[in-house]
Amino acid sequence: MLDMLFEVDRICRKHSISYMLFSGTALGAVRHHGFIPWDDDLDVIMLRPDYERFLQTASGEIDPNEYFLQKEFSEHWPMFFSKLRKNGTACIERYIPKDTRTHQGIYIDIFPCDNLSNIWPGRKLQFLASKVVIAKALDCRGYLTDSKWKKLFMALCKRIPDDMLIRFVKLEKGNDSRMVHCFFGASSKYRKSVFPRQWFQDTVLLPFETGDFPVSAHYDKMLTVLYGNYMEPTPADERGRKIHAEIVDLDHSYETYIGVQEKMNFSEFTRSIR
Numbered sequence: 001m002l003d004m005l006f007e008v009d010r011i012c013r014k015h016s017i018s019y020m021l022f023s024g025t026a027l028g029a030v031r032h033h034g035f036i037p038w039d040d041d042l043d044v045i046m047l048r049p050d051y052e053r054f055l056q057t058a059s060g061e062i063d064p065n066e067y068f069l070q071k072e073f074s075e076h077w078p079m080f081f082s083k084l085r086k087n088g089t090a091c092i093e094r095y096i097p098k099d100t101r102t103h104q105g106i107y108i109d110i111f112p113c114d115n116l117s118n119i120w121p122g123r124k125l126q127f128l129a130s131k132v133v134i135a136k137a138l139d140c141r142g143y144l145t146d147s148k149w150k151k152l153f154m155a156l157c158k159r160i161p162d163d164m165l166i167r168f169v170k171l172e173k174g175n176d177s178r179m180v181h182c183f184f185g186a187s188s189k190y191r192k193s194v195f196p197r198q199w200f201q202d203t204v205l206l207p208f209e210t211g212d213f214p215v216s217a218h219y220d221k222m223l224t225v226l227y228g229n230y231m232e233p234t235p236a237d238e239r240g241r242k243i244h245a246e247i248v249d250l251d252h253s254y255e256t257y258i259g260v261q262e263k264m265n266f267s268e269f270t271r272s273i274r
Contacts, residue, residue, distance in 0.1 A: 001042040002209050004067065004084050004108045008044060008054075009213060011061045017054050019046045020203050020214040022111060023186040027230055030219055034209040038239035042108040043186055047200055048170060051112040055082060068103050072112070072184075073166075076101045078140040080133055080166075080184040083107040090254040092247035096261045098142040104254035111186060113200055115171040116179040123181075127190050129165040130183035132157045192226055 012019050021029050022045035028036040035042075046054060058069050062084075070083040076099050077083075085105040092104060117123045135150075135157040145151060169183060181194045202217035216222050223230040246264060247257060 001106065001108050002211075004086060004106075005042060005044070005208075005213065006211060007062065007067065008058075008084060008108070008110070009211070011058050012050075012054065014061070015053065015057050017046070017057070018050045018201075018203070018214075019044050019054070020200070020216055021045075021206075021208065022182075023226065025208075026215045026219060027223055027227060029206045029208045029213065029215050030223060031231060031233070033207045038234075040244050043111060044108065045111040045113050045182060045185060045200070047113050047180065048115070048172065051082075051110070054110070058084075068105065070103055070107070073137075076103070078137045080130075080137050081112060082110040084110060088251075088253050090247060090249040090252060090257050091245045092249075092254065092257050092260060093244060094246050094261070094264050095144050096142045098140065100258055102141070104257075106248065106250070109186070111182055112170075112184055113180050113182050114169060114184070115177040116181040116194055117171060118177055118179075123179075123194070124190075126169050126171065126181065127183055127193075130169045132160055133162050133165050133169060134184070136160070136162055187226070195222065195225070 008019065011017070020026070021043070023043040024036055024039050024041070025043045028034055028039060055069070055071050062069060066087055068085040068087055070077045070085055072080055072082045078099075085103050085107045087105055089106040090104060091106045097104070117126055131153075135154045139154040139158055143154070171177070178197060179194055180197045180200055183193050185193065187193050196218075199216050199218040199222055203214035204217045204219075205212040206215050206219075247260065249256070
């Protein structure tokens with residue numbers, strides 16, 4: 001993942017694309033100067049114009065033998081954000097993909113940050129629209145849950161056309177909005193997904209493992225919104241409860257494990273993450 005972060009940083013520096021570490025990765029940079037020891041993913045985020053430029057530019061920059069850019073709403077990837085994947089590796093999660101051609105190599109998440117309406121009703125409608133888009137994408141990917149409410153919501157959203165909803169969530173014409181949102185990002189809660197635009201425009205470099213990478217210059221305020229007293233680590237008995245991957249293999253492709261997910265004990269998994 002660190003190698004992939006260096007690759008994203010190289011491309012962004014070369015093409016003057018702004019990005020920053022986000023969520024638990026930003027927290028790791030501030031508190032641990034690297035990965036949170038019990039974390040297992042890496043998140044970066046970009047304002048939508050930079051995000052779109054990165055998706056356009058990176059395709060011609062990355063070595064296709066080494067990396068795969070998994071673009072949002074693309075063939076074999078119906079999700080609402082993007083990933084950079086490592087070819088020849090496996091990161092097998094506890095869900096059954098409906099599309100067996102979905103790349104499941106080790107990855108880092110690349111999230112978009114979009115314009116938030118300047119009026120309160122519009123903000124709430126954007127949030128609701130994002131939930132419909134997310135539910136449709138998760139159902140299309142093969143998301144499993146034992147929640148009857150989630151199953152019902154996904155079933156209701158399945159037949160709703162989402163092209164207009166996606167455009168509304170992005171609000172690309174409102175590029176002068178005072179606030180921005182990451183409803184297609186790392187948090188499912190409204191209050192943890194809306195921020196002043198300035199927090200994503202002002203960055204500082206902080207050490208993260210063996211490099212220096214950009215985080216929000218307002219990281220104290222941002223991390224407080226996301227985590228409260230963020231400098232106090234999670235109690236030891238609560239660490240590692242959110243586990244993304246069931247199988248990680250650095251030496252063999254995910255294709256080796258096609259069909260394995262169908263044999264996993266999902267009921268045991270869903271009980272453990274409550």
